[in-house]
Amino acid sequence: GSADCVFFIPEGFEGDLVAAARAGESLPKLDVTYGAGTMAAALSSAEASRWISLAGAAAALEPTASNGDVAKAAEHAAAKRAEVEIEQVKVDSTAAATLESYFNFGAYAIISSVIVSVGLVFSGMNEPERVRRMDAGPISERRRSLAVFAAAAVITVCIWFVSSMMGVVGFAGAVAEVGVGRVCLALAATFALACTPLAVGFALSSLGAREELLNGVGNLLGMLMTFLGGAWMPLSLMGSAVQTVAHFVPTYWVNDAIGKALASDLTSTVLGDIACDLGVTVLFAAAIAAVGLALSRAKSRA
Template identity: 45%
Template sequence: MRIFRTALSIALRHPIYLGVYVLFLSAIGSFITGSAVYVDEAAETYEPARASIAVVDRDGSELSRALRDHLATQNDVVDVSDEPFALQDALATSQANVAVVVPEGFGDALLDAARTEGDLPSIEVAYGGYTQAAALAEQQALRWVSLAGAAAALEPDADMDAVVDLVADASGVRADIQVEAGEVSYGAAYPFQSYLSFTTYTLMCSVIVCVGLVFSKMSAPDLRSRMLGSPARPRRVSMHVFLACLVLTVAVWVVASAVGLLSGGLRIAVVAPAQVALALASMLVFALVPLSLAFTLAQLGVTEDGLNALGNIGGMVMSFLGGAWAPLSLMGSEVQAAARFSPAFWTNEAVSAALTTPVVTADVLARVGCGMGVTALFAAAIASIGLAATRKR
């Protein structure tokens, strides 16, 4: 037990790492995802989300003005100067979620392209921080341009005013939508799900740095020689070190989970305790991945500075591939294919399957089990590399 306590004391002697990587990142995740609610549970009607759009009209034609008016009916249009710095500042400060620039000659080019079977003119779109709202606004603009092109092609003799009227009639047709409340509201569970998705970054950074530091210190040649010279068997020494690192990993998971529950997950846990338990269990399995990475990096001789760098970079990349920073549906096919080689992707799939269902069924358990199983295989594969490096040393 002395080796176990010694290993834990190494981590406790670096409180700055525990405070920054565990507590601070968990608090940041709670702050970022705390307002991520898509649907009001008490609402009985559907109200589409409105984005803040900066529309820069460099054409001034009837079609470009009609496009701006159309976007204004579904979003909040803000006035921004047609200058690069002003547009960048509006997006960076969230004054606008998206900037739409209508190029000069847009109206005439659209009519010509539609009636000569050419390509419709493109509009420039730049995203801000709220990527979901920006993507929706971009699709609304592209849909209007497509409808305008179709109207111009079907009515070859129509002028711009007539095309605008035709598009207004076509774009005004909408489906009736009703909101039905379920036992577990996706809108209520979404902030907690987003927090757990961000927690993949927290766990990756904190466990690699804190646990990797313990493995690295305990594997130092001088300390290792003294331990091997003691009456304790080498296998027992290694088991005590590993047990201490496992306890430290579980403690990091407990703190991160507690922050998520206290910041909004408790009301979901009261309504759907089984779903929340499955989601948290998925995160515990994911914590084994940075644990195995910390072990492997320590056996490869990575220093403390290297652990900090690799923990942050690896956590950022892995959480991005898991969809923590932006939905994977907005990414290209190459990124979506690469994401399946990340354990964060499979963990988030398991969390999503658990938190977006009102009843835990066999199908839900199978999806959650699949995500947890693939994640565990990643951890086992990485740990095997560390064991090979240990044997070589």
């Protein structure tokens, strides 16, 4: 325990070092014994290895230089250090991780609830007897469809609001540490996600799905999407095939946006990445809604 590190330098080491460097061979190494302070010993050993490499480079670059000149050149090079700046992150990592975990897992509640609730609204309004009664009324089919969709959108907003506010109120301390602006960006991501189950509910109702099927699809899709989004287990721990499939579900992009919004500096680049994630998420909803609209039109023509 009297020394952190002891180096054993064999006789003639300097000559062997210079000769090996100028001959293009591997440089000789020192034998090292660590003391009680392993961290300090490791740093000392790394510093010695760096000096040997610099001395070898100096000997190879100056073939006629003496051993003393090689040592001086190595010492001069070793004295140079790169400038290092420490950037203090303002966001508390624990608070950000707490909110990110809640929003990621909260996606399951939003997806399953919206699919079931919205699907029941659309399927109920598509009942043949109810459709016949509404066709006999003065309201046009287009206006009636827009009103039903608006009602479904209101239900979606209510579900998103309740689910989100539970996290905001329950983790008010974390919200205060992270910042309201960052949390609002995360909430925007969850709102973009809510558009996807809205479109799924509409598409399922166009196929004539009833409550049992809506419940099953809502729960199954909610668990699957949150899993592929990385809520249950980090995607880095999964296989490459799962990571590739994850890119084809909106929760992957939403969780990526939430993570960047809560834990990254909101530079223009980061904001651009978040906007891209939200855009991809909305495109998922638009594509599914287009399929549902096509199914609905084909069913009405039939």
